Amino acid sequence: MKFSAAWLALPALALALAACGGGEYQPPVNVAPVAKVGPAQTLDAGSKVTLDGVGTDANSDLLNYVWTLTKPAGSNATLLNPKVTNPVFIVDVAGSYTATLVVDDGKLYSAPQTINLTVVVPTASFTKLWDGDQCSTRRRVVLIDQRLVYTESHSNSCSDSDNYGLYDSTLAVRLCTAGGVSGALSCTNNTALELMKTILANPAKADLGLGGAHTVQQTYAVGF
Numbered sequence: 001m002k003f004s005a006a007w008l009a010l011p012a013l014a015l016a017l018a019a020c021g022g023g024e025y026q027p028p029v030n031v032a033p034v035a036k037v038g039p040a041q042t043l044d045a046g047s048k049v050t051l052d053g054v055g056t057d058a059n060s061d062l063l064n065y066v067w068t069l070t071k072p073a074g075s076n077a078t079l080l081n082p083k084v085t086n087p088v089f090i091v092d093v094a095g096s097y098t099a100t101l102v103v104d105d106g107k108l109y110s111a112p113q114t115i116n117l118t119v120v121v122p123t124a125s126f127t128k129l130w131d132g133d134q135c136s137t138r139r140r141v142v143l144i145d146q147r148l149v150y151t152e153s154h155s156n157s158c159s160d161s162d163n164y165g166l167y168d169s170t171l172a173v174r175l176c177t178a179g180g181v182s183g184a185l186s187c188t189n190n191t192a193l194e195l196m197k198t199i200l201a202n203p204a205k206a207d208l209g210l211g212g213a214h215t216v217q218q219t220y221a222v223g224f
Helices: 005-017 123-130 190-200
Strands: 034-037 039-044 048-050 053-056 066-071 088-090 095-104 113-120 138-144 148-154 161-166 174-179 217-222
Touching: 034 095, 034 113, 053 066, 053 095, 123 138, 123 148, 123 217, 161 190, 174 190
Parallel strands: 039 113
Antiparallel strands: 034 053, 048 088, 066 095, 095 113, 138 148, 138 217, 148 161, 161 174
């Protein structure tokens, strides 16, 4: 039996095609996307925050974004839109916040990435309470537990000579007031009321009578 040269060359051609990937098509393997976020930040309470996140995918798939937020007790902070790359929210009270980003391609999820936010009391804003005040001759600002702010003001010349206040992180959240013309003590909740009663009973003490369970730091004083 005789074989032509073409037939004899077929096995070699098949081997060559296999070596060049000419066999059955294999789709690319799907890999998990990667999330990246911005650096840690330190901010004043009351600040507006825009988070910085991005997702990349080796397969060039469309990605979904989901942010979550861990916040201090008592905070009402809420992400305006947690499913975009740069959501916005307000850090309303002092403390530690953690924003976490996960991206997915509809099948696989990235490893979570976090941004840590340290939020502090803008104590300088409290000294402005007395801007233009012609009555106050003695005044001070005291930071309690790096979050609450106690203010005290006295005058010998005005009818509302003594004024006291207790705030949560910002001037926008006043928990207690006392003094003034009426001299009455008014608070928004019982916890703040008991705290303020202790402070008013111990104004001359360095710890305001709060004891070792609290940290007390005077940040501004005139006439004391």
